[in-house]
Amino acid sequence: MNIVVQKYGGTSVGSPEKIKNVARKVIQKKQEGYQVVVIVSAMGDSTDRLMKLAHEISEYPNSRELDVLLTTGEQVSIALLAMAIWDLGEPAISFTGSQLNIQTTAIHQKARILDMNVDKIHQELSKNKIVVVAGFQGVGKDQEFTTLGRGGSDTSAVALAAKLRASCEIYTDVDGIYTMDPRKLKKAKKIDQITSEEMMEMASLGAGVLHHRSVELAHKYRVPLYVASAFDPVTGTRIISGGSGELEESVVTGMTSSHSDIQVTLMYLPASMKSLRRIFDEMAQKEINVDMISQMKVDKNRMHVSFTVPKEDAHYAKVMMESWKMEDDLIQWEINEDIVKMSIVGLGMRSHSGVAGKVFDLLAQADIEIKMITTSEINLSWVIDAKEEEKAIELIGEGFELTNCHA
Amino acid sequence: MNIVVQKYGGTSVGSPEKIKNVARKVIQKKQEGYQVVVIVSAMGDSTDRLMKLAHEISEYPNSRELDVLLTTGEQVSIALLAMAIWDLGEPAISFTGSQLNIQTTAIHQKARILDMNVDKIHQELSKNKIVVVAGFQGVGKDQEFTTLGRGGSDTSAVALAAKLRASCEIYTDVDGIYTMDPRKLKKAKKIDQITSEEMMEMASLGAGVLHHRSVELAHKYRVPLYVASAFDPVTGTRIISGGSGELEESVVTGMTSSHSDIQVTLMYLPASMKSLRRIFDEMAQKEINVDMISQMKVDKNRMHVSFTVPKEDAHYAKVMMESWKMEDDLIQWEINEDIVKMSIVGLGMRSHSGVAGKVFDLLAQADIEIKMITTSEINLSWVIDAKEEEKAIELIGEGFELTNCHA
Structure with missing residues (x-):
């Protein structure tokens, strides 16, 4: 019999009524002929409430004990x-991460799953039971409680599905993956099917529905994913590993835009590989993640270098640039915090040329200046002024047929 | 180094402020030179809140899952x-019942502790840590969560103290054991020291401070107990195993009164051991616990029998008596629900005669009629009309010097 792993997030189990709704959906799946394993998160805001309690006790709560506390939420x-x-008349049995021996690394609040024992799950499934498993948690050595950090329950679900050779359905408060966050582009289209490669790019570029760890895991172990609403019975989005997605239909599958980076520019640097290398070595030492880079020669001896770093590292970046300027009077620097990084993703970009040209054309229609641009095999990212975001989303959305014109 | 097990109940850990107060008390004990193990209950009303949630989901919540739910409270x-x-700067480590492998019977909500592994506790104590343990919970086989039922955390504390050969301090919302519940007898005296035998009698007769299971366990394993307030620094009550208590000082140590029983009377029964035996066999089959019994012959052939049963079994008792009456027209029955069972307890009663006579004398002063009376080695119990309770408590309290005249 086929096994399905279903995952329901905190909003989906936020009240007794919602929990009963989930129970009905789970039973329905079983009645369709599947063996069902369900992963759940903590109810609604209960993790926030537990965090608040911890901070009423201690400004810096002991991290081991914080995991003892937080794991009660899913329990x-x-x-x-x-x-x-x-x-509702169906047999069921619940397991905590500890009871299933979901082994993780020992880093509290940021643990990673190493392995788990699914014998108990198979035993209970063979007794005709629906198995309910706590997401977001596991155990380090000596049965120490650990939690997985952001996107943890999605990761639990995919890891379990991989181990059980099952497919995985993620039920959440949105009804699928859209070509663009519908809060930013009202006419965004729901995507029926997307490849895990495209989804990985979208997730790492900031599409919020799935955490990129869970998508990476699904890609790695070829777990078929399905994302849909926990409340609304409309069809969601299928994420397939390998295969071609909707390659024949469209070049670009989705778009993201993100405000999480700032642009740093160093001007009149000595034009040598050595000075470039030094910048990025020093950034790496401080664990600052440099994303987009562009470089332009000014004359034989000097060049400008521009790159983006996460907003939270702005302070370190300033300190570093100030120290270079002190060593070399000619160097100037500036930081632009009002930028937005936009990206389009699509497997079709592998075989279609001219995508970048089309982006330039579309943005030129509204006189939007591209400050930086990078491209990889299946994604094209560029930086523009934050104030031009709305217009750019509309132009690119329409231009690459990411909108639902007849909606 | 001496080990002390301290137990704090739900009220004592009912808020972040109260938890900090407990932390200070625990640290103080450590600074006095002890290795400290702390047992805690769930915060304030959190067990009630969890029960309410369960009942919003299901009228009869699955009992295995109820324990999965309830054990989160202590965690x-x-x-x-x-x-x-x-x-506050001291190292500490917490353990759930499952992490310590506190093995219990498999009966959910009413499990009994079988054994536990204290190696982990010794290890952590030797690392200079304060060890914090979840009360009320354990595991059945296959790491199934179990809870211990009423008085469970006290039992956890005493069992742990027995295993660690430690003394046990129970901190609660009253400041010790009184000669009589101070809500019923304002001038009741606090008892400085009481034997575990006396305390067992008091607890099983309804003195609410300690559950009788925990006192029995303390008696059996000769664990010295101390009961005191979690908030008020005044001295509490010492419960010593073996020894003589305050034998030389007073005959009667304490008094209880309880409204949990009703009196059942069968009149004009055939006067034979056979009919007596039948009554109590049938009661036993229904698991109705018959407590006090009195019997009086009416003539050569007929007798009256009176006994007490728990209030919650009143319905069954009525059904049974009705069926006897149907078999034998002469039989009549009545039930009296407005009774109170009072008891006095004291090791001194072993060597002092005349205690029953003194009780008769004292109650006669106010024309209080004794409906039934029973006596065991160290306790004397009697039943009177509920409306005479207050007066009787006062007379017996004064007569046996259970009051604090100079308070």
């Missing part, structure tokens, strides 16, 4: 969901 | 208390 959800399933 | 407390101790 409450799994118990309640299993009760709700029993109450 | 929250241990994490927060360990954080609070760290925050």
Whole structure:
């Protein structure tokens, strides 16, 4: 019999009524002939409430004990969901990360799954039970409780599906993956099917529905993913590993825009590989993640270099640039915080040339200046002034047919 | 170094402020030169809140899953208390029942402790840490979560103290054991020292401070107990195992009164051992616990029998009596729900005669009729009309010097 792993996030189990709704959906899947394993997050804002309690006790709560505290959130959800399933007449059994021995690294609040024992799950499935598993948690050595950090429950679900050779359905508060965040582009289209490669790019570029760790894991272990609404029965988005997605239909599958970076520019640097290398070595030592880079020669001896770094590292970047300027009077620097990084993603970009040219053309229509641009095999990213974001999204959305014109 | 097990109940850890207060008390004990193990209950009303959630999901929540749910309550407390101790600069580590492998029977909500592994505790104590342990919980086989039922955290504390050969301090919302519940007898005296035998009688007769399971365990394993207030620094009550208590000072150590029983009377029963035996066999089959019994012959052939049963079994008792009456027209029955069972307890009663006579004399002063009376080695119990309770408590309290005349 086929096994399906379903995952329901915190909003989907935010109240007793919602938990009963999840129980009905889970039972329906079983009645369709599947063996069902369900991963749940903590109810609604319960993780926030536990964090608040911890901070009322201590400004810097002990990180081991914080995980002892936080793991109770999912334990409450799994118990309640299993009760709700029993109450509807189907047998169910819940397991914590510790009971399943979901082994992780020992880094509290940021643990990574190493392995897990699925024998117990197979045993219970063969007894006709629906198995309910706590997401977001595992155990380090000596049964120490650990939590997985952001996107943790999605990662738990995909890891479990990989281990069970099952498909994985992620139910959330949106009804699928869109060509662009619908809050930013009202006419964005829902994507019926996307490849995991494209989805990885989208997720790492800031598309919020799935955490990139879970998409990477699904890609690596070829776990078929499906993202849909926990409340609305409309069809969601299928994420397929390998294959061609909708290659024949469109060149560009989706678009993202992100405000998480700033642009740093160093002017009149000595024009040598040595000075370039030094910049990025020093950034790496401070663990500052440099993303886009552009470089322009001014004359035989000097050049300008521009790059983006995460907003939270702005202070370090300034200190570093000030020290270079002190060594060399000619050097000047500036930082631009009002930028937005936009990206388009699509497997079709591998075989279609002219995508960058089309982006230039479209933005030129509104006199939008591109400050930096980079390209990889399946994505094209550029930086523009933040104030031009809305217009740019509209132009690119329409130009690459990412909108639903008849909506 | 001496080990002390301290236990703090739900009220004592009911808020972040109260948890910090407990952290200070625990650290103080450590600074006095002890190795400290702390058992905590769930915060304030959190067990009630979890029960309410469960009942919003299901009228009859699955009992295995109910324990998965309920055990989160203490897990929250241990994490927060360990954080609070760290925050005050002392190292601490928390353990759930599952992490310590506190093995219990498999009966959910009513499990009994079988054994536990204290190696982990010794290891952490030897690293200079304060060890914080979740009360009320353990694991059945296959790491199934279990809870211990009423008085569970006290039992956890005493069992742990027995295993660690430690003494045990129970901190609660009253400041010790009184000769009589001070809500019922304002001038009740605090008892400085009481034997575990006397305390067992008091607890099983309804003195609410300690659950009788924990007192029995302390008696069995000769664990010295101390009961005191978690908030008020006044001296509490010492419960010593073996020894003589305050034998030389007073005959009667304490008094209890309880409204949990009703009196059942069967009249004009055939006067034979056979009919008596039948009553109590049938009661036993229904698991109805018959407590006090009195019997009086009416004539050569007929007798009256009176006994007490728990209030919650009143319905069954009525059904049973009705069926006897149907078999034998002569039989009549009545039930009296407005009774109170009062008891006095004291090791001194072993060697002092005349205690029953003194009780008769004292109650006669106010024309209080004794409906039933029973006596064991160290306790004397009697039943009177509920409306005479207050007066009787006062007379017996004064008569046996259970009051604090100079208070």
